[in-house]
Amino acid sequence: MKVIEFSKPGIENVQVAERNLEGDGLKIKIVKAGLNPLDYNLIDGKVVYNVNPMPHIPGSEVMGIAMEDGKVIKKGDRVIVYNRIFDNSCDMCYSGNEHLCYNGGIWGVISNGGYSEFIRIGEQNLFKVPESMDDNTAVSVGIGALTSYRALKMANPRINEKILVYGAGNTGIFTVQIAKQMGLDVYVSSRNRNLESSGIKVFDSVPEDFHSDIIINPLGGKIFSDSMKHLKRKGRIVTYGVLTGKIADTDIANIYTNELKIIGSTGGTRKDLSELLDLMQAKHFDLPVYREFSLWDIKEALHAFRDRINGRIVLNL
Numbered sequence: 105m106k107v108i109e110f111s112k113p114g115i116e117n118v119q120v121a122e123r124n125l126e127g128d129g130l131k132i133k134i135v136k137a138g139l140n141p142l143d144y145n146l147i148d149g150k151v152v153y154n155v156n157p158m159p160h161i162p163g164s165e166v167m168g169i170a171m172e173d174g175k176v177i178k179k180g181d182r183v184i185v186y187n188r189i190f191d192n193s194c195d196m197c198y199s200g201n202e203h204l205c206y207n208g209g210i211w212g213v214i215s216n217g218g219y220s221e222f223i224r225i226g227e228q229n230l231f232k233v234p235e236s237m238d239d240n241t242a243v244s245v246g247i248g249a250l251t252s253y254r255a256l257k258m259a260n261p262r263i264n265e266k267i268l269v270y271g272a273g274n275t276g277i278f279t280v281q282i283a284k285q286m287g288l289d290v291y292v293s294s295r296n297r298n299l300e301s302s303g304i305k306v307f308d309s310v311p312e313d314f315h316s317d318i319i320i321n322p323l324g325g326k327i328f329s330d331s332m333k334h335l336k337r338k339g340r341i342v343t344y345g346v347l348t349g350k351i352a353d354t355d356i357a358n359i360y361t362n363e364l365k366i367i368g369s370t371g372g373t374r375k376d377l378s379e380l381l382d383l384m385q386a387k388h389f390d391l392p393v394y395r396e397f398s399l400w401d402i403k404e405a406l407h408a409f410r411d412r413i414n415g416r417i418v419l420n421l
């Protein structure tokens with residue numbers, strides 16, 4: 105079968121290769137794959153995790169069609185991959201936090217991923233796509249939507265609370281849509297004004313006197329410390345990324361005198377994914393696709409990813 109692989113980091117080293125299908129679990133024919141910051145950084149050599157094995161097949165977000173019957177999944181089902189590998193035998197797994205498994209990691213990072221014609225993967229990592237969901241939305245659930253959904257859940261939101269979302273990229277757009285469905289009063293900080301068309305207030309720079317119950321800020325760095333000034337008393341700020349830098353200065357007195365909470369979130373659990381699929385089946389979600397490419401034109405897609413304005417890049421087989 106055809107796969108995308110690289111032997112050492114760098115976009116110039118990515119190539120189409122022939123491989124045998126390996127591993128255990130159900131055989132899945134890949135239909136679409138997402139191209140996320142994770143995939144881009146992995147290929148570009150900027151991922152902090154250990155990439156294994158080498159040569160490596162990247163791709164951590166895919167949707168496809170089951171080629172054989174499993175216990176729950178049946179031949180012909182459209183499926184997405186829950187992309188955390190876990191052992192089901194550590195404290196984290198026992199407590200329903202398999203995304204934090206001590207012996208686990210991200211599928212496509214600590215294992216070969218899904219940029220290939222077929223994969224084999226266990227049913228514990230497969231979810232059926234709801235009938236009403238189109239393929240492009242389905243392929244965006246495993247990383248983009250799941251990350252957004254868990255980050256929101258971690259803030260324990262109550263109806264009508266104000267929420268300020270930093271960034272209107274992949275996860276930002278999902279965060280805004282899920283937050284609206286949760287009944288929150290949504291504001292966005294971004295130079296990109298595309299969300300204004302859906303009735304969202306978008307700030308170029310957040311006014312000094314604007315305060316929010318919840319802030320979602322995956323941007324890191326100075327933007328993270330600046331955003332802390334916009335939390336109300338008892339406010340919660342959630343981070344799941346460090347796009348502009350890992351280190352932030354923080355006014356600790358501001359944290360304790362106002363009883364603020366800084367919350368970390370990463371990916372999501374299978375329970376989160378199951379809840380999210382229910383929510384997305386019941387409500388309308390609209391995620392702009394910036395461009396679509398053939399998977400075999402991955403280099404072109406990687407260049408487009410670097411230059412994209414907003415919306416997702418989807419790879420088709």
Ligand SMILES: [Zn+2]
Pocket residue numbers: 190191192193194195196197198202204205206207208
């Ligand atoms: Zn575990």
